[in-house]
Amino acid sequence: MVDPALVLSSVVTALLVGCIYGVLTLGLNIVFGVLRIVNVGFGAFVMLGAYITYFLYKDYGVNPLLTIPVSFAIGFALGYAMYYAAFRRLVGAPELSTLLATFAVGVLIQELARIAWSPDIRGFTWDIGVLELAGVRIVYSKVVAALSALAVVAGVYYLFTRTRFGLAVRAVVQDPEGAMVVGINVDRIYAVSMALGIGVTVAGGSILAIYLQQGIEPYMGIPYTLLAFVIAVMAGLGSILGSLYAGILFGFFEAASFLAFSMIKDALGLDILPYVLTRSAAFFLLLLTLLLKPEGLFRR
Amino acid sequence: MAGPLLKVENVTKRFGGVVALDRVSISVDEGELVAIIGPNGSGKTTLFNVINGVYRPDEGRVYFRGVDVTDLPPYKRVEMGLARTFQIPRPWPGLTVRENVAVGAFFGRARARSVSEALEVADSVLDIVGLSGKADEVAARLTVVEKKLLELARALAMRPKLLLLDEIVAGMSPSDVEKVVDTIVRVRDEMGIAVVALVEHVIRAVRRAAERVIVLHQGRVIAEGAPDEVLSNPKVVEVYLGVTQ
Amino acid sequence: MASGGGLEPLLDTLKAAARKAGPALAVYLVLLAAYFIFPERRQLIATILFYALLGGAFNIFMGMTGYVDFGYVAFLAMGAYGMAIAFTYMADLGYWAIPVGFAIGAILASILAGIVGGIALRLRGAYFAIATIGVNEGIRFLIEGGNLLGGSVGLLFAGKIKEALGDDGFKMITSTGSDLILFGLAFLTVAVTALILSTRVGFALQAIREDEDAAKALGINVTKYKLIAFTTSAVLASLLGATFWSLKGNYVEPARVFNIHYTVEAIIVVMLGGAGTLLGPLVGAVIYQGFNFALNTYVAPFLRELGIHALGIHLPIFALILLAVIVAMPEGIVGYLRARVRSRVLREVLA
Structure with missing residues (x-):
C-alpha cells in the first residue's frame, strides 16, 4: 500500500538531513560541553551562516562549498x-x-539582521545535477551538504580526541582547577571552545x-533552535558523536512522522499539513525524552 | 511507640564500582545522643544521605518512627520529624538569619501556619543557640561557626524528633566546641530530640556527651558501644592510628 | 509558641499581604485616575498596563524561582484562544461568553503548565529552559499543521462579539471595557503576588532560588512549589492574553500570539524593574514604554530618512542593555535582585 520508492526516498532524505541536524547540534553541544552554557540564541548564528552563503554566492559568485570555511572563520571570530x-x-x-545572556545575543543578532537585510524571505539556486537511483531522485547539492556536515563532525571529533587541545579541553571539563x-x-x-562552537554553528x-x-x-533560525x-x-x-547519531535518528523520526501524518491525512481526508505537524511532534518528542531519559540516549 | 526511633537495616549503597556502604545496620532510640565516628571516606555522609532520603539505597531498608521510609522523598521524612545540618554549612545566603530559620519552621514538623508564627518560632530558636544578636544579618555575612549555629537553629525550628548533625564541631576552636556541644545536650534534654552526630575526630567533648558511639570504616560498622569501651577497642585504635598518626 | 485559633494565622497572613501590596496598588489607582482624567492618553496607559501585566505574571515564576520560561507567551496565547473559542462558538451566551472565555483560557493554560511543568520542573535549570523553548512552537505548529481553530489564519471574531453583545456592547468591550478589565487584572496580579510572598509558598520559592539542593534536603517539596508558581504565572498570563488580544483586538493569529518577542519583552520588563518585587514590573513597563515612545516619536523619523528599517529598533537596543546588565553583575542578576527583594519586600513583612 505504501510506494516503495517513497519509502526509499524518505530514508535517503532522513540520512541526508540527519547529517545537517547533526552538525548544527554539534555547535550547540561544544559550547555546552565545555563551558556548561546553553546557547539559547543558537538559531541566530545558524541564520547568520545562511546569509553569508547567500550573499557570497549570489553577489560574488563564490562556490557555496567555499562559503563554509568562511562562515566558520567568521563564527570563530565572533565566538x-x-x-x-x-x-x-x-x-x-x-x-x-548565561541563559539570558545567550538569549540577548541571539535577539541582538536577529534584530540587527532584520534591520540590515530586511525581513524579506530570500533564496538561491545552486544546481549541480540530480542522481536517479531506483526511481529515487537525489539532488547532488544536498548530498554535498551532508558530506560537508560529516567532514565538520569528523574534524571536531579528531580535534577533541586526538590532539593536545582536545586533551586540555577534557582536563578542563573534568576539573578546571x-x-x-x-x-x-x-x-x-x-x-x-566558545569560538569553535559558534564557528561550527555558523558553518552549519x-x-x-x-x-x-x-x-x-x-528568524529562520528559531525552529532550528528547537530542533x-x-x-x-x-x-x-x-x-560530540552523539550529536551526529541523534541528528540522523531525528532525521528518521521526522521522515517517519511525516509519512505517518501524510497517510493519516489521505486515509481520513483531513485538512492537515503533515510537514508542520512534524515540527510539532519534535516538541512532544523532546518532552518525552526529558521525561524518560534526561541524560540522553547516547551517553556512554 | 514500640521499637527504635530510627532503624537502618542492612543498607548497601554503591557508586559505580565503589561500595560506599556495605550492609550497614544501626538503630537509634528516642532521645538518644549517638556519635558516628570514622575517618574521611568511611561512608558517614553517605549514610546520612540515605537516612535523609537524598540517596536511595541499593539494598536494605530505612525505618523512621516505625514506618518504612526507604522510598519516601526527603520532604516527607522531614514532615515526619527528621532534620539535618550539612558538613559545609548551606544557609540560603541572600536571606537573613531570621528568614533562614523561618523557612525551617514552615517546612519541618512544626508546620507554621503564618509568617508571624514562623518568625516567632525562629526568634525563640535563635535565642536557644545564641544567635539572636545576628537575626537581621544576611546569612552570607556570618562566620563559619555562626553559619553552623544557624544550621542548627534552622533544624531545631523544624521541631524534629531526630536531628542529624554532619561534622558540626569540625573546624571550631575548643571553646566553641564546648559551647555547641553544651547547646546540643541542652536541646536534647529539654526538647527530647534524639541526636545523631557525625564526627571525624573523637574529641573530649564528644566523649563526654555521647551515650553511644558507632564506628564506621570503609562503609562498614566495625564497633559499637559506650564511648570509653569502643575507643579502647583494638580494631578502632588501629583504624585511627592507620589514618591519623 | 504557635498561636491557637484557626482564624488568627489567616488574618496575620492577610495583613502581611495587604501591607506589601499597598504601594503597588496605590500606583495602579493613580494610573486608573489618570485613565479617566486624560482620555486622550488611554491608548498609552493601556499599553503600559499590558507590559506591566506581561512582566507581572512572568515575575511570579521567573522572579521568585530564578528559572527562565522561554515558552511564556504560549500561556497568553492559550488565554487568547480561550476567549476566541467562547465568542466564535458560543456567541449566544451574550455577556456570559466573557467569563466562559476566561475560564476556557485559564483551563487550557493550566493544562499546558501542568504538562510542561510536571515534566520540566523535575529537571534543573538548563533542561528546563530547553523544554520551555519548544513549547511555543510545539503548540503553534500543532494548531497550524492540524488546521485547528482556524489553522494558520487564526480566528477573527469581531462579528461574533457584535452578535453576542450588540453594537454598543462591542464598542464598550473593545475599548473602555477591556481596559478596565486590564486594571482588574493588575489588582489581581498584585494581590496574588503579595499573597505568595506572605505565605510559606514565598519562603519555599526563595529557598529554592537561593540553593535548591539545600531546600530539597531540608524538606521542601521543590517540584510542588515550582509548579505552583509556574501554574499561577500561566493562568494570570492567560487572562492577560484573553483580554488584550481577544477582547481588545478581536483577532487571534498563531504567528502573532505565539511570537517569541513577547517573551523577550517580558524578560526585559522584569529585569529592568527588578525581579521578585511587586513594583518591579510596573516600573519596568513604564521605562520600557517610555523609551519606545521617545524612540518612535523622535529617533525613528530620523533613521527612516537614512533608509534604516526603524520599526522595532528598540529590541536590539534592549537586548544590548540586558546583556550589559547581566555582564556587569557577574554574581548574577539574581544576586543583585536578592538584595532588592530583601530590602523592599521581605523586610516589610518581617517588620
Whole structure:
C-alpha cells in the first residue's frame, strides 16, 4: 500500500538531513560541553551562516562549498569576541545569567539582521545535477551538504580526541582547577571552545543553506533552535558523536512522522499539513525524552 | 511507640564500582545522643544521605518512627520529624538569619501556619543557640561557626524528633566546641530530640556527651558501644592510628 | 509558641499581604485616575498596563524561582484562544461568553503548565529552559499543521462579539471595557503576588532560588512549589492574553500570539524593574514604554530618512542593555535582585 520508492526516498532524505541536524547540534553541544552554557540564541548564528552563503554566492559568485570555511572563520571570530566581551565573566555564573545572556545575543543578532537585510524571505539556486537511483531522485547539492556536515563532525571529533587541545579541553571539563594547576590556560580553552562552537554553528548555517537554498530570513533560525535542543537532549548534552547519531535518528523520526501524518491525512481526508505537524511532534518528542531519559540516549 | 526511633537495616549503597556502604545496620532510640565516628571516606555522609532520603539505597531498608521510609522523598521524612545540618554549612545566603530559620519552621514538623508564627518560632530558636544578636544579618555575612549555629537553629525550628548533625564541631576552636556541644545536650534534654552526630575526630567533648558511639570504616560498622569501651577497642585504635598518626 | 485559633494565622497572613501590596496598588489607582482624567492618553496607559501585566505574571515564576520560561507567551496565547473559542462558538451566551472565555483560557493554560511543568520542573535549570523553548512552537505548529481553530489564519471574531453583545456592547468591550478589565487584572496580579510572598509558598520559592539542593534536603517539596508558581504565572498570563488580544483586538493569529518577542519583552520588563518585587514590573513597563515612545516619536523619523528599517529598533537596543546588565553583575542578576527583594519586600513583612 505504501510506494516503495517513497519509502526509499524518505530514508535517503532522513540520512541526508540527519547529517545537517547533526552538525548544527554539534555547535550547540561544544559550547555546552565545555563551558556548561546553553546557547539559547543558537538559531541566530545558524541564520547568520545562511546569509553569508547567500550573499557570497549570489553577489560574488563564490562556490557555496567555499562559503563554509568562511562562515566558520567568521563564527570563530565572533565566538572569540563574545567570550572576551561578555561570557568570560559568566562561566560558572548562575544559569539564569548565561541563559539570558545567550538569549540577548541571539535577539541582538536577529534584530540587527532584520534591520540590515530586511525581513524579506530570500533564496538561491545552486544546481549541480540530480542522481536517479531506483526511481529515487537525489539532488547532488544536498548530498554535498551532508558530506560537508560529516567532514565538520569528523574534524571536531579528531580535534577533541586526538590532539593536545582536545586533551586540555577534557582536563578542563573534568576539573578546571586541576587543569590550572598542571599549567593549562583554562581561560584560553574556554575562549577557543566558545569560538569553535559558534564557528561550527555558523558553518552549519551555511551547510543548511546549501541543503535548503530557500527560506533564508532573519528568524529562520528559531525552529532550528528547537530542533537542535531536541537532538542535543537525545544525544546527551555535550556529546560530540552523539550529536551526529541523534541528528540522523531525528532525521528518521521526522521522515517517519511525516509519512505517518501524510497517510493519516489521505486515509481520513483531513485538512492537515503533515510537514508542520512534524515540527510539532519534535516538541512532544523532546518532552518525552526529558521525561524518560534526561541524560540522553547516547551517553556512554 | 514500640521499637527504635530510627532503624537502618542492612543498607548497601554503591557508586559505580565503589561500595560506599556495605550492609550497614544501626538503630537509634528516642532521645538518644549517638556519635558516628570514622575517618574521611568511611561512608558517614553517605549514610546520612540515605537516612535523609537524598540517596536511595541499593539494598536494605530505612525505618523512621516505625514506618518504612526507604522510598519516601526527603520532604516527607522531614514532615515526619527528621532534620539535618550539612558538613559545609548551606544557609540560603541572600536571606537573613531570621528568614533562614523561618523557612525551617514552615517546612519541618512544626508546620507554621503564618509568617508571624514562623518568625516567632525562629526568634525563640535563635535565642536557644545564641544567635539572636545576628537575626537581621544576611546569612552570607556570618562566620563559619555562626553559619553552623544557624544550621542548627534552622533544624531545631523544624521541631524534629531526630536531628542529624554532619561534622558540626569540625573546624571550631575548643571553646566553641564546648559551647555547641553544651547547646546540643541542652536541646536534647529539654526538647527530647534524639541526636545523631557525625564526627571525624573523637574529641573530649564528644566523649563526654555521647551515650553511644558507632564506628564506621570503609562503609562498614566495625564497633559499637559506650564511648570509653569502643575507643579502647583494638580494631578502632588501629583504624585511627592507620589514618591519623 | 504557635498561636491557637484557626482564624488568627489567616488574618496575620492577610495583613502581611495587604501591607506589601499597598504601594503597588496605590500606583495602579493613580494610573486608573489618570485613565479617566486624560482620555486622550488611554491608548498609552493601556499599553503600559499590558507590559506591566506581561512582566507581572512572568515575575511570579521567573522572579521568585530564578528559572527562565522561554515558552511564556504560549500561556497568553492559550488565554487568547480561550476567549476566541467562547465568542466564535458560543456567541449566544451574550455577556456570559466573557467569563466562559476566561475560564476556557485559564483551563487550557493550566493544562499546558501542568504538562510542561510536571515534566520540566523535575529537571534543573538548563533542561528546563530547553523544554520551555519548544513549547511555543510545539503548540503553534500543532494548531497550524492540524488546521485547528482556524489553522494558520487564526480566528477573527469581531462579528461574533457584535452578535453576542450588540453594537454598543462591542464598542464598550473593545475599548473602555477591556481596559478596565486590564486594571482588574493588575489588582489581581498584585494581590496574588503579595499573597505568595506572605505565605510559606514565598519562603519555599526563595529557598529554592537561593540553593535548591539545600531546600530539597531540608524538606521542601521543590517540584510542588515550582509548579505552583509556574501554574499561577500561566493562568494570570492567560487572562492577560484573553483580554488584550481577544477582547481588545478581536483577532487571534498563531504567528502573532505565539511570537517569541513577547517573551523577550517580558524578560526585559522584569529585569529592568527588578525581579521578585511587586513594583518591579510596573516600573519596568513604564521605562520600557517610555523609551519606545521617545524612540518612535523622535529617533525613528530620523533613521527612516537614512533608509534604516526603524520599526522595532528598540529590541536590539534592549537586548544590548540586558546583556550589559547581566555582564556587569557577574554574581548574577539574581544576586543583585536578592538584595532588592530583601530590602523592599521581605523586610516589610518581617517588620
